[in-house]
Amino acid sequence: MFQINENYVKLQGSYLFSTIASKVAAYAAANPRREILRLGIGDVTLPLAPAVIKAMHDAVDEMARQETFRGYAPEHGYDFLREAISRVDYRSRGADVDPDEIFISDGAKSDSGNIGDIFGLQNRIAVCDPVYPVYLDTNVMGGRTGCMNPADGRYEGVIYLPCTEENGFVPQLPEEAPDIIYLCFPNNPTGMTIQKAELQKWVDYALEHGSVIIYDAAYEAYIREDGIAHTIYECAGAKKCAIELRSFSKNAGFTGTRLGFTVVPRELRCGDISLNDLWERRQSTKFNGAPYIVQRAGEAVYSEEGRRQTKEQVDYYMRNAACILDGLKSAGYTVYGGVNAPYIWMKTPGNMTSWEFFDHLLEEAAVVGTPGSGFGPAGEHFFRLTAFGSYENTKAAVERICKL
Numbered sequence: 001m002f003q004i005n006e007n008y009v010k011l012q013g014s015y016l017f018s019t020i021a022s023k024v025a026a027y028a029a030a031n032p033r034r035e036i037l038r039l040g041i042g043d044v045t046l047p048l049a050p051a052v053i054k055a056m057h058d059a060v061d062e063m064a065r066q067e068t069f070r071g072y073a074p075e076h077g078y079d080f081l082r083e084a085i086s087r088v089d090y091r092s093r094g095a096d097v098d099p100d101e102i103f104i105s106d107g108a109k110s111d112s113g114n115i116g117d118i119f120g121l122q123n124r125i126a127v128c129d130p131v132y133p134v135y136l137d138t139n140v141m142g143g144r145t146g147c148m149n150p151a152d153g154r155y156e157g158v159i160y161l162p163c164t165e166e167n168g169f170v171p172q173l174p175e176e177a178p179d180i181i182y183l184c185f186p187n188n189p190t191g192m193t194i195q196k197a198e199l200q201k202w203v204d205y206a207l208e209h210g211s212v213i214i215y216d217a218a219y220e221a222y223i224r225e226d227g228i229a230h231t232i233y234e235c236a237g238a239k240k241c242a243i244e245l246r247s248f249s250k251n252a253g254f255t256g257t258r259l260g261f262t263v264v265p266r267e268l269r270c271g272d273i274s275l276n277d278l279w280e281r282r283q284s285t286k287f288n289g290a291p292y293i294v295q296r297a298g299e300a301v302y303s304e305e306g307r308r309q310t311k312e313q314v315d316y317y318m319r320n321a322a323c324i325l326d327g328l329k330s331a332g333y334t335v336y337g338g339v340n341a342p343y344i345w346m347k348t349p350g351n352m353t354s355w356e357f358f359d360h361l362l363e364e365a366a367v368v369g370t371p372g373s374g375f376g377p378a379g380e381h382f383f384r385l386t387a388f389g390s391y392e393n394t395k396a397a398v399e400r401i402c403k404l
């Protein structure tokens with residue numbers, strides 16, 4: 001008789017978005033004439049930039065001709081894209097990342113889960129609380145955690161790094177050293193980020209304790225302020241202890257097109273084993289490369305026109321973020337994030353729980369957001385609003401919240 005991977009049974013049901021959907025559907029049925037404004041979506045809404053579309057069309061035409069047709073892509077990605085990334089994302093920022101340290105993929109979600117394949121099951125992981133759930137759930141699936149303790153909503157064996165108002169949503173260095181540390185800045189869901197000098201402390205800590213940092217920089221394009229690292233490789237020594245995940249989803253609207261990459265530096269070693277070699281082996285065995293058409297689209301993001309056009313899109317979302325932030329602040333709410341990220345982390349008024357505030361907002365203002373407690377116990381009494389809608393809807397939603 002076959003057996004299943006028992007670790008999957010330890011996973012908690014992902015009720016967050018399904019509960020939101022059913023509550024919104026019930027409200028819509030009861031209030032058919034009320035327009036519901038959604039500030040809960042984590043997906044982009046603007047169409048792909050013209051430079052990206054042109055590159056895709058050209059690549060489609062290439063696929064139609066015998067002389068230019070392409071079959072399987074290299075598992076680690078085409079050199080034209082790896083070289084563009086190395087030049088624009090890294091070398092231009094003084095970070096010495098070579099094309100052969102860059103592995104193109106179908107997105108940061110898969111990579112953030114798959115990266116666990118190259119690490120032993122006995123490693124102790126640390127995650128922020130609240131957190132993008134993929135890091136934790138994939139480690140549960142892999143067997144690197146115990147069961148969830150219903151009393152505190154935490155998995156046994158995991159080191160949680162609370163991100164709270166008190167610490168400015170930047171976790172403190174843990175006393176007990178983890179083997180694998182997941183960090184994400186700018187952060188989903190808090191919308192907060194970390195100063196380069198603070199990030200350097202994490203790198204120094206990882207080097208001192210023999211830990212590896214898995215650094216998710218999916219929202220790098222939203223950084224506006226100085227003093228914030230755009231890549232962890234701006235920190236001295238990071239190539240010896242950090243893997244970086246990147247995505248084309250939020251900087252260029254590829255959520256449905258699918259493209260991302262992971263940097264595994266050659267200097268990152270465990271004894272005499274290179275993690276770059278292990279990841280190359282993992283990808284070439286389990287992955288057959290991102291599509292040529294999509295990689296050409298990704299290359300266009302790095303062209304002069306592509307950079308200008310995608311920046312305009314990010315600016316559009318950040319105008320929404322400013323509208324939410326300023327509007328709620330002026331109405332007396334306590335709000336965080338939204339300056340270097342498309343997420344606003346709002347403290348619920350009157351000590352309401354995240355779900356109580358969700359219901360209140362839906363019933364009284366027909367506005368939808370995401371309860372912070374859905375991202376981890378430390379997210380309780382917070383609420384996530386996103387800047388990915390249209391400006392008109394964002395403005396209207398803020399006006400409604402301010403009138404509550």
Ligand code: PLP
Nearest residue numbers: 107108109132188218247249260
């Ligand atoms: N990492 C973080 C922190 C995210 O918030 C998201 C998506 O919301 C992803 C990764 C997923 O990126 P991708 O679309 O490239 O899979």
